[in-house]
Amino acid sequence: MNPGASLQAVHQAHIGAPILQLEGISLAFGGVQALQDISFDVREHEIRAIIGPNGAGKSSMLNVINGIYKPQQGRITFRGQTFSHMEPWQVARMGIARTFQNLALFKGMSVLDNIMTGRNLRMKSNLLQQALRLGAAEREEIAHRERAEEIIDFLEIQAWRKTPVGRLPYGLQKRVDLGRALAMEPAVLLLDEPMAGMNVEEKQDMCRFVLDVNNEFGTTIVLIEHDMGVVMDISDRVVVLDYGRKIGDGAPDEVRGNEDVIRAYLGVAH
């Protein structure tokens, strides 16, 4: 058995029960049906990809999970808690983090501050303690700084710690976006096209980070990606959406052979 295969076996053995379940999600904007009766689940520790042509509803799907969009129908179950809609900040506090397709970093802040903001939801000191910088507030700040530094080390962005993120090149900004989400120590991480617009080397780096996050922190990953090579390589199971409908679901190889999927991507001969 080659080492890659044994790692794969270890990874497979870690995959557990469903942590996130979506049942019958429907979302419409006026007359446009963005999502129609979509159901799928995400198992603990797995890498779950969502693919589909442009406009298939992939990002809408993540926005529903995040609470940015409110679905007209359907239920979401996360770690045994069922709800139909939650505010984004509540979802964050439950342990779901997110990166964005078109970067949504805090442009006026440094790399360090962006990542520290990801720790905000764990910080407890009150306004007065912060204003006076009393012992407790200072200690809390330092404790969280240590965690933020671990993430900076992990993503290899030490040199840019104090640089305003607006000045960084695109590939590094994507990394900071990932770092900010990781700082929340989420149970589930939603990645919206983490490799869009990257060159081959940057894609390889990003793949490595995603796999490491999954392995080292045990984070469950839901990934939207257009690069089929990447999707087939790193994901455990794939959901395929087309015009707001689910047309395929299963292991990468199953999906690759699915007639509907081939039709959606390549079209049909008339």
Add this chain to the structure above:
Amino acid sequence: MFYRENGQFKTSYRADQQILPIRQDRLLMAGLLVVAYLVVPWVASDYLLRAIILPFLILSLAAIGLNLLVGYCGQISLGHAAFMAVGAYAAYNLAVRVPGMNFLLVLLLAGVCAALVGALFGIPSLRIKGLYLAVATLAAQFFIDWMFARVKWFTNYASSGSVSTATVELFGWKIETPAEKYLFLLSVVSVLALAAKNLVRSHIGRSWMATRDMDVAAEVIGIRPVYAKLTAFAVSAFYVGVAGALWGFMHLGAWEPAAFGINVSLNLLFMIIIGGMGSILGSFFGAFFITVLPILLAQVPAMLGFNLSVETGSHLELMIFGALIVFFLIVEPHGLARLWAIGKEKLRLWPFPH
């Protein structure tokens, strides 16, 4: 040549996170405080203190307050003079109705009153942004102007509508002369400026800046927009309210509701635009600029030997003032604070080109 951080290694996060991480900056700040406390009160004339330094200190505080909201949290407000008025009238009423109350407590409570009113008028910010929010806060300006002019209780039924304050006494210290007022104001402003700096480098400050830069992303990483925006309004109004109380008690002495009109709100906005949005230091620069410029503009023609009529002078002043603001917005939208930062960056390398 002298301004380098070479050899100053940080070995703890505490050292790395201090407000002035470079030793030379700390020395400069210490020197500044020594001069401000020990030299200025003896050297400055009463006129200089009364016409420039006292208003500068109080307006700095108000500018810091507005900057917390506009520069850090990205919520625009055209109603901040109204919150100054709330602070001033709250302090007046406390002083009149509760004789013998410690003036520091009066200031604190005046700030709290302003904070409550600020949070109330901040509620529209949860739904609307930008220009629409500006218009909504304008409502605060007009409503509060009206309230203090019409509801006689606030002015203690003074027949003329104007109120006047007694001499402030603090722990037996009568704060009467301009130098004494200066020392008191300097202390209050230093402490509150430090507190503001602490806030913006703590997690509350980060949640404000996150809301300013990208509100959807801020919410997705767990920041409650309601909390971030309303605390920004409340803290901002607290600062402005304290500044309003000081403006009334230490600078004006006697005032009527028109003292806190819309033009004061606009002046505060000019201060932070010129000084630098999202910078505590910039608030001081902006307040200084706006306080000193009219006086300079009034005196320069006379110094140069031109004899202008008073009207021409004041028209000229307004024109130059407006032109300077437009010039700043185009050339350096980040204000004097950015120029200062660029200057420091240059000084680090000087006298070498790279």
